[in-house]
Amino acid sequence: MTGTSHTWPHAPVRVGLVGAGPWARAVHARVLAAGPETQLTSVWARRPEAARETAAPYGADVAATFEELLDGCEAVAFAVPPAVQAELASVAAKAGKALLMEKPIALDLPSAQRLVDAVDTAGVVSQLVLTNRYHPATRQFLKAAQGLDVVGARSCCLSSAFLGGDFATPWRLEHGALLDLGPHLLDLLDAALGPIVRVRGAGDLRRWIELTCEHANGAISQASLSGSVDVERGITRIELFGRHPELVFDSTALDHEESWPVLRREFATAVRTGQSGGLDARRGLYLQTLMAQALES
Known part of the structure; x- marks a missing residue:
């Protein structure tokens, strides 16, 4: 549309x-x-x-x-x-x-x-x-997150793009998931939990990388990134935890x-x-x- x-x-x-x-x-x-x-x-x-x-x-x-x-x-x-x-x-x-x-x-x-x-x-x-930031479902999730006292979050952004096809481009294959997928997930985590003040990374940029994010309000979030896994559709998922029922954002079924x-x-x-x-x-x-x-x- x-x-x-x-x-x-x-x-x-x-x-x-x-x-x-x-x-x-x-x-x-x-x-x-x-x-x-x-x-x-x-x-x-x-x-x-x-x-x-x-x-x-x-x-x-x-x-x-x-x-x-x-x-x-x-x-x-x-x-x-x-x-x-x-x-x-x-x-x-x-x-x-x-x-x-x-x-x-x-x-x-x-x-x-x-x-x-x-x-x-x-x-x-x-x-x-x-892309996700302009979708109504994302905006509803971020609005709901604003009223929560989130202690921690788990998230992932996973795709098969690096395994072949139109988006297995030289810059993506060279620099990996952090530069390609990282902006999407870091942006959403920052918007949902508050400003990120420190990020630590571990893993292989071309295979799988884990990020630990420290937020200004004391919350901690984890982010898993990979463009080298066999998934039918790209997965972007965020789970927020605290003294409230779990709040989940999952873009898998969204119509972008x-x-x-x-x-x-x-x-x-x-x-x-x-x-x-x-x-x-x-x-x-x-x-x-x-x-x-x-x-x-």
Whole structure:
């Protein structure tokens, strides 16, 4: 479901898309073209033929260069590896473009800091594609969690992506589950239990990694991450424990199509009002800082 029954009182935000891989085709291009809040204006990718295949179903232009894409849009969506995103998003920010970015925002903390510095200096709107955060069921879970005195939590984010297929990409296979899946789980744990002040990690980034998170309120959470296990569907599960009945979030059966209209409208609203929401580049930098702690432990 990529449409919305709500009217949109503004002109659609003209968005250029960087990237033409499976995720760009399956999500970014399709969702941005659906409107009414956004319009997919053009696509630019390293492979021109892939860019044409991504743009064609929606009547979008194919930009010959990244600079040409910037000239024809007011916002840029990125569906490229983290190192490429960090570099090009900084350029787009300096050009005054709003940014819709994937997680992680960069491959390492210094690159993430430079990107956020560019965003802050330019004063542009930014937003992260943290899929679960835009789903109504996730928001209900987080709202319920706010009233609880949580002592501890168990969680996992597991997939078979690294075993083969479209998402067994070089950067994922090299850097593993922490960078790929970590932002999703750390973001949810932080939102549910309160600010994470310390993260320790153990295990093999390419096989299975365990994180122990210490929260500012004294709660402790555990997170298991792997992209190398044979599961039919990706599993994201969080269990909260305390002096209350167990509260569970499980995304396995969720229809993520419900996330996309929410994401699209919130991004377009941020662009039109000039005000980023809480899931912005600074949130990405915070998550990158937590992952860096885990790598150093």
